[in-house]
Amino acid sequence: MKRDLGVGIGTQSPIAKDRKRELVKIAYRLIAEKGLEGFRIRQVAAEAGIDNGTLHYHFPSKEALIQGVVDYLVRDLETNRAPGNKNGRQTALSELRREFEDIRLRLHDTPEQLVVLSELAIRSWRDPILAKIFRKLDDGWYAHLVNLLERGIRQGLFREDLSLQPCVRAIMVALRGIVYQSRLPRRELDLLLSQLAAQTECWILAGNSVRRK
Amino acid sequence: MKRDLGVGIGTQSPIAKDRKRELVKIAYRLIAEKGLEGFRIRQVAAEAGIDNGTLHYHFPSKEALIQGVVDYLVRDLETNRAPGNKNGRQTALSELRREFEDIRLRLHDTPEQLVVLSELAIRSWRDPILAKIFRKLDDGWYAHLVNLLERGIRQGLFREDLSLQPCVRAIMVALRGIVYQSRLPRRELDLLLSQLAAQTECWILAGNSVRRK
Amino acid sequence: MKRDLGVGIGTQSPIAKDRKRELVKIAYRLIAEKGLEGFRIRQVAAEAGIDNGTLHYHFPSKEALIQGVVDYLVRDLETNRAPGNKNGRQTALSELRREFEDIRLRLHDTPEQLVVLSELAIRSWRDPILAKIFRKLDDGWYAHLVNLLERGIRQGLFREDLSLQPCVRAIMVALRGIVYQSRLPRRELDLLLSQLAAQTECWILAGNSVRRK
Amino acid sequence: MKRDLGVGIGTQSPIAKDRKRELVKIAYRLIAEKGLEGFRIRQVAAEAGIDNGTLHYHFPSKEALIQGVVDYLVRDLETNRAPGNKNGRQTALSELRREFEDIRLRLHDTPEQLVVLSELAIRSWRDPILAKIFRKLDDGWYAHLVNLLERGIRQGLFREDLSLQPCVRAIMVALRGIVYQSRLPRRELDLLLSQLAAQTECWILAGNSVRRK
DNA sequence: CATGAATGAGAATTCATTCAT
DNA sequence: TATGAATGAATTCTCATTCAT
Numbered sequence: 001m002k003r004d005l006g007v008g009i010g011t012q013s014p015i016a017k018d019r020k021r022e023l024v025k026i027a028y029r030l031i032a033e034k035g036l037e038g039f040r041i042r043q044v045a046a047e048a049g050i051d052n053g054t055l056h057y058h059f060p061s062k063e064a065l066i067q068g069v070v071d072y073l074v075r076d077l078e079t080n081r082a083p084g085n086k087n088g089r090q091t092a093l094s095e096l097r098r099e100f101e102d103i104r105l106r107l108h109d110t111p112e113q114l115v116v117l118s119e120l121a122i123r124s125w126r127d128p129i130l131a132k133i134f135r136k137l138d139d140g141w142y143a144h145l146v147n148l149l150e151r152g153i154r155q156g157l158f159r160e161d162l163s164l165q166p167c168v169r170a171i172m173v174a175l176r177g178i179v180y181q182s183r184l185p186r187r188e189l190d191l192l193l194s195q196l197a198a199q200t201e202c203w204i205l206a207g208n209s210v211r212r213k
Numbered sequence: 214m215k216r217d218l219g220v221g222i223g224t225q226s227p228i229a230k231d232r233k234r235e236l237v238k239i240a241y242r243l244i245a246e247k248g249l250e251g252f253r254i255r256q257v258a259a260e261a262g263i264d265n266g267t268l269h270y271h272f273p274s275k276e277a278l279i280q281g282v283v284d285y286l287v288r289d290l291e292t293n294r295a296p297g298n299k300n301g302r303q304t305a306l307s308e309l310r311r312e313f314e315d316i317r318l319r320l321h322d323t324p325e326q327l328v329v330l331s332e333l334a335i336r337s338w339r340d341p342i343l344a345k346i347f348r349k350l351d352d353g354w355y356a357h358l359v360n361l362l363e364r365g366i367r368q369g370l371f372r373e374d375l376s377l378q379p380c381v382r383a384i385m386v387a388l389r390g391i392v393y394q395s396r397l398p399r400r401e402l403d404l405l406l407s408q409l410a411a412q413t414e415c416w417i418l419a420g421n422s423v424r425r426k
Numbered sequence: 427m428k429r430d431l432g433v434g435i436g437t438q439s440p441i442a443k444d445r446k447r448e449l450v451k452i453a454y455r456l457i458a459e460k461g462l463e464g465f466r467i468r469q470v471a472a473e474a475g476i477d478n479g480t481l482h483y484h485f486p487s488k489e490a491l492i493q494g495v496v497d498y499l500v501r502d503l504e505t506n507r508a509p510g511n512k513n514g515r516q517t518a519l520s521e522l523r524r525e526f527e528d529i530r531l532r533l534h535d536t537p538e539q540l541v542v543l544s545e546l547a548i549r550s551w552r553d554p555i556l557a558k559i560f561r562k563l564d565d566g567w568y569a570h571l572v573n574l575l576e577r578g579i580r581q582g583l584f585r586e587d588l589s590l591q592p593c594v595r596a597i598m599v600a601l602r603g604i605v606y607q608s609r610l611p612r613r614e615l616d617l618l619l620s621q622l623a624a625q626t627e628c629w630i631l632a633g634n635s636v637r638r639k
Numbered sequence: 640m641k642r643d644l645g646v647g648i649g650t651q652s653p654i655a656k657d658r659k660r661e662l663v664k665i666a667y668r669l670i671a672e673k674g675l676e677g678f679r680i681r682q683v684a685a686e687a688g689i690d691n692g693t694l695h696y697h698f699p700s701k702e703a704l705i706q707g708v709v710d711y712l713v714r715d716l717e718t719n720r721a722p723g724n725k726n727g728r729q730t731a732l733s734e735l736r737r738e739f740e741d742i743r744l745r746l747h748d749t750p751e752q753l754v755v756l757s758e759l760a761i762r763s764w765r766d767p768i769l770a771k772i773f774r775k776l777d778d779g780w781y782a783h784l785v786n787l788l789e790r791g792i793r794q795g796l797f798r799e800d801l802s803l804q805p806c807v808r809a810i811m812v813a814l815r816g817i818v819y820q821s822r823l824p825r826r827e828l829d830l831l832l833s834q835l836a837a838q839t840e841c842w843i844l845a846g847n848s849v850r851r852k
Numbered sequence: 853c854a855t856g857a858a859t860g861a862g863a864a865t866t867c868a869t870t871c872a873t
Numbered sequence: 874t875a876t877g878a879a880t881g882a883a884t885t886c887t888c889a890t891t892c893a894t
Contacts, residue, residue: 013877035339037250041864054879056865115338121393122331126248131396166408169401173409174383177390180334183344188382195379196386199416229853254889264855266891271853275889439856461765463676467885480858482886541764547819548757552674557822592834595827596813599835603816606760609770614808621805622812629838655874680868692870693875701868 020058023048024068031069032112036119041065070130073116074137092152093201099145100197103175107189114179142168149204158204171200233271236261237281244282245325249332254278283343286329287350305365306414309384312358313410316388320402327392355381362417371417384413446484449474450494457495458538462545467491496556499542500563518578519627525571526623529601533615540605568594575630584630597626659697662687663707670708671751675758680704709769712755713776731791732840735810738784739836742814746828753818781807788843797843810839 026047031039041062045055059065090098106113124130145168152158174196184192239260244252254275258268272278303311319326337343358381365371387409397405452473457465467488471481485491516524532539550556571594578584600622610618665686670678680701684694698704729737745752763769784807791797813835823831 016878019878033339035250035335037248037336038339040862042862051880052864053866053881057878057880060865062864115335118331118335118393122248122328122335123250125328125396126246126251166405169405170387170409170412173390173394173405174386175390176393177386177388180331180389180393181386183338192379192382192386196383199383203412232853253887255887265889266856267854269890273890442857445857459765461676461761463674463762464765466883468883477859478885479860479887483857483859486886488885541761544757544761544819548674548754548761549676551754551822552672552677592831595831596835596838599816599820599831600809600812601816602819603812603814606757606815606819607812609764618805618808618812622809625809625842658874679866681866690876691868692877695869696874699869 016058019048019050020068021072023055023058023065024072027065028069028072028116029112031066031119032115036066036123039066069116070120070133073113073120074133076113077117077137078140091157092148092155093157093205095148096152096200097197099148099171099175100193100200103178104190104193107179108186118180138172141172145171152204157206159206162204167204170203174200229271232261232263233281234285236268236271236278237285240278241282241285241329242325244279244332245328249279249336252279282329283333283346286326286333287346289326290330290350291353304370305361305368306370306418308361309365309413309417310410312361312384312388313406313413316391317403317406320392321399331393351385354385358384365417370419372419375417380417383416387413442484445474445476446494447498449481449484449491450498453491453495454498454542455538457492457545458541462492462549465492495542496546496559499539499546500559502539503543503563504566517583518574518581519583519631521574522578522626522630523623525574525597525601526619526626529604530616530619533605534612544606564598567598571597578630583632585632588630593630596629600626655697658687658689659707662694662697662704663711666704667708667711667755668751670705670758671754675705675762678705708755709759709772712752712759713772715752716756716776717779730796731787731794732796732844734787735791735839735843736836738787738810738814739832739839742817743829743832746818747825757819777811780811784810791843796845798845801843806843809842813839 023044027039027041027044030043030047034040041055042052044065045052048055055065059068120130121134124134146164149158149162149164149167153160153162178189178193178196181189181192236257240252240254240257243256243260247253254268254272255265257278258265261268268278272281333343334347337347359377362371362375362377362380366373366375391402391406391409394402394405449470453465453467453470456469456473460466467481467485468478470491471478474481481491485494546556547560550560572590575584575588575590575593579586579588604615604619604622607615607618662683666678666680666683669682669686673679680694680698681691683704684691687694694704698707759769760773763773785803788797788801788803788806792799792801817828817832817835820828820831
């Protein structure tokens with residue numbers, strides 16, 4: 001029914017797109033503040049200075065708005081995993097360290113992101129669509145880390161006999177455990193992260209042979 | 214479901230106590246099923262076969278009922294940490310293994326417990342009272358693990374130069390990371406757990422010296 | 427879940443039943459006044475002097491309330507067709523006359539009933555559940571008239587060669603046509619009704635033979 | 640659907656007129672489908688492939704659009720009553736038969752027309768403007784039938800002692816009753832119509848004398 | 853202890869309408 | 874003419890809570 005005049009790049013005017021982005025950002029913040037329990041679209045509209053009904057013009061339902069938040073979050077999480085990351089050639093080791101550093105930065109700078117992530121992660125246990133999205137996200141992270149380790153091995157940095165799958169899973173578990181850690185003082189948190197990073201490196205770096213019991 | 218007409222003694226009759234426990238259990242299950250977002254006291258009342266007004270006799274408010282669930286959960290988590298655990302003397306190592314095994318069993322047998330735990334953990338970021346409870350819980354766990362490692366060192370099982378604090382934090386992070394792992398197939402999960410356990414042991418067992426980079 | 431103590435006749439307390447009946451009556455009147463288009467449950471609540479939410483306690487949804495109105499209407503229409511009608515032995519002819527008189531009275535005394543009937547009849551074109559109810563109602567009326575004519579024939583009052591089916595249909599059509607007649611002045615309406623009644627009798631009474639062209 | 644760029648002359652360009660007609664047709668169909676209750680102008684706009692704001696350019700309000708539908712319907716009903724109906728001289732009898740046949744065709748071919756008619760007829764009980772229109776429509780029909788019967792009498796086809804007013808009213812009642820009949824199977828409907836037509840003719844044809852009781 | 857009826861604030865959503873471009 | 878964005882009042886419905894019995 002909507003006629004596309006073949007000119008526009010997308011189907012939405014830039015004005016509407018900006019509005020939508022703005023609303024998503026507010027929703028994002030409010031979910032972080034109040035949780036999905038306690039998240040009210042009226043408040044989103046109020047903070048955007050628009051009418052309650054106008055919000056429904058852009059997002060037909062509350063769920064649609066939440067989905068917008070999901071998309072926003074996913075996009076953000078994925079961009080950070082972009083190859084090379086615009087800072088030229090990196091060793092696998094420095095990239096691995098960046099993984100830990102990345103979590104640290106997020107915890108410092110955008111803790112609300114991780115709060116929203118947690119909220120949605122829990123929701124994904126009940127919401128199949130969200131579950132699928134999170135699975136994909138996880139798989140992407142997994143593949144990224146496997147690739148990273150493989151490169152490290154090829155570069156001669158990491159142990160040749162490293163079994164990739166369990167190692168990657170362990171790294172993911174560690175980082176996830178950090179995220180869901182109940183708030184620690186910053187000092188302790190940084191210390192913990194560096195320890196975990198060190199421990200991980202100690203596990204995978206070439207030259208270390210770990211004796212299994 | 215049927216109430217017997219026994220006469221209560223004390224400030225709260227045993228009947229009322231049973232009713233409360235029953236309601237808490239139902240609430241517990243419903244929070245696991247629907248999340249705090251989606252948790253409705255009317256449904257608790259309905260499933261208990263009582264009137265919604267009657268529920269308010271036992272728990273004056275929704276928050277009070279949730280608090281009941283929190284207490285129930287905390288009690289359950291703490292009892293499992295009871296020293297010796299009624300099965301006599303154990304080595305620190307076997308106790309450490311039990312920590313991992315415990316998580317495994319919970320994930321298999323009572324995953325809803327961990328769901329509720331997650332729900333409440335997120336809530337604790339916003340709810341100071343809950344935050345305090347969780348901090349206490351965490352501190353208890355922390356103290357328990359520190360004690361465990363100290364015993365292990367005293368028993369000559371664990372490395373003498375083990376720095377307790379980071380090590381305990383790392384174990385907690387690992388176990389927490391497991392819990393918040395998005396559902397994995399059982400096989401993979403078990404494998405992951407055993408790998409993490411092995412890795413941990415390899416870190417702390419006497420006779421292993423880990424070279425730091 | 428609701429426990430029935432085996433004592434009550436129904437499952438509802440008389441208070442609730444009265445309230446429901448009261449609400450249905452108000453809804454009935456308002457549908458007659460404003461049509462289904464324009465019918466608002468808030469107004470029902472307001473006119474009953476109760477809160478908007480209280481209405482939802484008795485009728486979980488707008489549709490449930492409308493269904494209540496349907497039941498009320500159907501019951502009313504059916505009771506008037508009760509056999510014998512408490513005024514002793516009647517000839518089939520007098521009963522037939524009563525059919526016309528009944529419509530006349532309804533048009534005079536409770537025109538809103540016919541308005542609501544019309545509203546719902548139109549709705550039944552789109553609503554299968556309502557359609558079923560109306561079909562049943564129609565079938566009941568049809569059976570009643572067939573029975574009436576048969577008795578008349580047995581009593582020797584009506585023509586023996588009367589073909590029942592088309593005759594009954596014709597009577598129904600006439601009465602229905604009257605109901606849906608756009609408002610006529612009372613005099614004209616009464617005249618029309620008596621003419622139709624006379625015409626009908628002339629058709630079916632014994633001793634009249636109608637020549638078909 | 641595609642609008643051509645022709646230039647309009649007069650107060651309203653033919654393009655705009657076409658657009659209006661198109662919108663009315665869609666509105667007409669949607670009222671038949673969903674009823675006035677359930678009729679939404681946004682849906683009209685959507686089905687016309689235009690914006691909801693644009694619709695307001697053509698019809699300043701919802702009521703205006705409905706009025707457009709009324710006009711459309713009235714015009715259609717009236718054209719069918721045009722004298723002679725372009726097929727030359729007809730006897731009054733054949734014209735009378737055509738009245739019944741007309742209803743039959745409408746019920747078969749354009750039942751939605753009768754649905755809309757019903758919707759609006761009910762509305763006319765509450766809407767004075769609509770009431771006036773329907774009264775005029777009815778009066779037109781009435782006059783038409785009176786004229787028809789008079790011609791029949793003059794032609795010697797119909798009984799001389801026919802009292803026009805009640806007879807015409809009866810015919811109208813019958814036809815209206817047919818329209819509001821809850822859907823019957825086609826066979827039964829056709830049978831019913833022919834029986835009613837026969838019965839009517841039997842009443843009014845010269846040579847039949849009906850004995851009043 | 854228990855109930856059913858009532859409450860009322862507030863939730864999401866709908867929809868005709870307006871207006872600048 | 875046409876559009877898209879915005880409006881705001883109104884609507885149904887939800888739900889924790891209260892209270893007389």
